[in-house]
Every structure is written in C-alpha cells, then in structure tokens.
Amino acid sequence: DTRIDVIQPMYNLVKRQAEVEILPMCASEGILPVCYSPLGGGLLTGKYGDGRTGRLTEDDRYARRYGVESMHRAAAELTALAHEVGTDPATLAVAWVARHVSGPVPILSGRTPEQIAPSLAAMRYVLDDALYARLCALAPTPPPATDRLEEA
Incomplete structure (x- = not known):
C-alpha cells in the first residue's frame, strides 16, 4: 500500500498551473x-525591473520560462503593490503562495541572508482577503482542466 504525503509542484504568481488539478x-x-520557485526565478523580487541580472538574464531555460511579457508586467505591478503596502515584493509573492487554501509550504532559498530575509518575512506576513484578491488579479487564473471550455 503506497501513500503520497508530499509533492513538489512549481507554483508562483505567474506560474499558476498547479491550481488546476494539483493543489485541489x-x-x-x-x-x-x-x-518550488515561489519567486519565479527571481522575477517576483522586483530586481529585473530595477535592471539587475540573475537567472532570467543568465540562463536560457529561465529566460524562456519567464520570458512572457504579461509575467513581467505582473512582476512590475507586484512591486508597485508591495511599495504601496510597505513591504518587499518577495514577501508578498511568497505569502501569496502560502495563502492558497491547500496550505502550500513554499521552498525558500537565497544566496545571502539579505536575499532570503524578505522570503522568511512572508511566513509571518498576514495576507488578508482583499490583498490576496488584488494579488490574484495580477496574473491570469489557469483555465480548467478540460477541453470542454463551453462547460466551464
């Protein structure tokens, strides 16, 4: 008898496919x-909007995965929203992942204490319903897992 207790899907504000079947x-x-990847390869930290470099500029796989203009627009809007509410974009991005009803645990990483601090802060950040809804609206919800979209 085999039981699965834990799985490791990719999930972040701009890669939401896990919402279709995996998280339910x-x-x-x-x-x-x-x-994994709650910060979208660093896209959701705001650093690329500031002109800094990282995985998305140095690794072709990440550049393809997160090269969609709408993802960069969502990241810019996330950064603006984070500044509006007085926190870091990474804090909001990680708190958003953790807030899903399925109770995900985001995998956090960073190369320096300064890089990981905003993600760790997300574990204590209270993301109310209104702010969660605003964050959800930044990127499209994936379509249902059916080819019968007329039934959705």
Whole structure:
C-alpha cells in the first residue's frame, strides 16, 4: 500500500498551473504541497525591473520560462503593490503562495541572508482577503482542466 504525503509542484504568481488539478488534489487527499520557485526565478523580487541580472538574464531555460511579457508586467505591478503596502515584493509573492487554501509550504532559498530575509518575512506576513484578491488579479487564473471550455 503506497501513500503520497508530499509533492513538489512549481507554483508562483505567474506560474499558476498547479491550481488546476494539483493543489485541489492535495486539499482533497491530505497531501502537502511543498512548492518550488515561489519567486519565479527571481522575477517576483522586483530586481529585473530595477535592471539587475540573475537567472532570467543568465540562463536560457529561465529566460524562456519567464520570458512572457504579461509575467513581467505582473512582476512590475507586484512591486508597485508591495511599495504601496510597505513591504518587499518577495514577501508578498511568497505569502501569496502560502495563502492558497491547500496550505502550500513554499521552498525558500537565497544566496545571502539579505536575499532570503524578505522570503522568511512572508511566513509571518498576514495576507488578508482583499490583498490576496488584488494579488490574484495580477496574473491570469489557469483555465480548467478540460477541453470542454463551453462547460466551464
């Protein structure tokens, strides 16, 4: 008898495909989603809007994965919203991942204490319903897992 207790899907504000089937399955089956890439390869930290470099400028795979203009627009809007509410974009991005009803645990990483501090702050950040909804509106919700969109 095999039981799956934990899975590791990619999940972040601009890569939301896990919302279609994976996170609902986790919620219904008592599986813990431990999500990687909550900062979208650094896109959701605001650093690329500032002209800094990183994975998206140095690694072709990340550049392709996060090269969509709408993702960069969402990242810029996230940064503006973070400044409006007085926090770091990374804090909001990680708190958004953790706020999903399935109870994900974001995987946090950084090369320096300064890089990881905003992500760690997200674990204590209270993301109310109104702010969560505003963040959700920054990027499209994935379509349902069916080719019968007329039934959705």
